[in-house]
Amino acid sequence: MRQLDLKKLLLPNLPYLLIGLYATKLGEAWRLAPGADASAKLLGLMDGFAAAFQSALPSFHPVDLLVGLCCGAALRLAVYFKGKNAKKYRKNMEYGSARWGTAEDIKPFMDPVFENNIILTQTERLTMNSRPKDPRTARNKNVLIIGGSGSGRRLAPDPAWGTGRLPS
Known part of the structure; x- marks a missing residue:
């Protein structure tokens, strides 16, 4: 008992x-x-x-x-x-259908040519092509770049980008 x-x-x-x-x-x-x-x-x-x-x-x-x-x-x-009657909530698990993205998830949104992409993170990029091969992957190209001076972020294209070197 x-x-x-x-x-x-x-x-x-x-x-x-x-x-x-x-x-x-x-x-x-x-x-x-x-x-x-x-x-x-x-x-x-x-x-x-x-x-x-x-x-x-x-x-x-x-x-x-x-x-x-x-x-x-x-x-x-x-x-x-x-x-x-509340929505089902699973403790310590993601709620709803949202999940963390992987490299495979971002791959359709990247252009194979490195120079045609805008760098979002070290591993993620977004194509700047306005008409990608798959129209479902076309996205708005408005991007907010956050970073102080010397952080490696540029707002305007840099001539060094075409050389394969990362901007300073």
């Missing part, structure tokens, strides 16, 4: 218990509202709230406790069903 861990059971449900205790004020306000039928009690509900909130302590009348228990349970069920 496994041991029931009271701390593990009580701590996650403590907010719902506290909300349920203070929801007893709703039952107390209804009980203290003047009137004999529902329509008269509804009209005097604000007076009932004024009487119920004279004290900060929750009401321990059995009917009020039942109202608080129902409110706390309803909130707990709403949170449970909201979490149950």
Whole structure:
């Protein structure tokens, strides 16, 4: 027989218990509202709230406790069903269909001639050809180059690029 861990059971449900205790004020306000039928009690509900909130302590009348228990349970069920219907989330795994790209993924977007590409990283390049062989690989050529002076990045073409040497 496994041991029931009271701390593990009580701590996650403590907010719902506290909300349920203070929801007893709703039952107390209804009980203290003047009137004999529902329509008269509804009209005097604000007076009932004024009487119920004279004290900060929750009401321990059995009917009020039942109202608080129902409110706390309803909130707990709403949170449970909201979490149950959420998209599937796998811990420590990528979410959705996104994944890290590989060299094979970028290969269709690179031109075989090195000089016809813009360098994105050390291993990735993007063709500057406006009409590649496969039209699906045509991409917008707007590129933001980030790097300080001397970092090896150039905004304008450099004559050294055609020689096979990397720019300084």
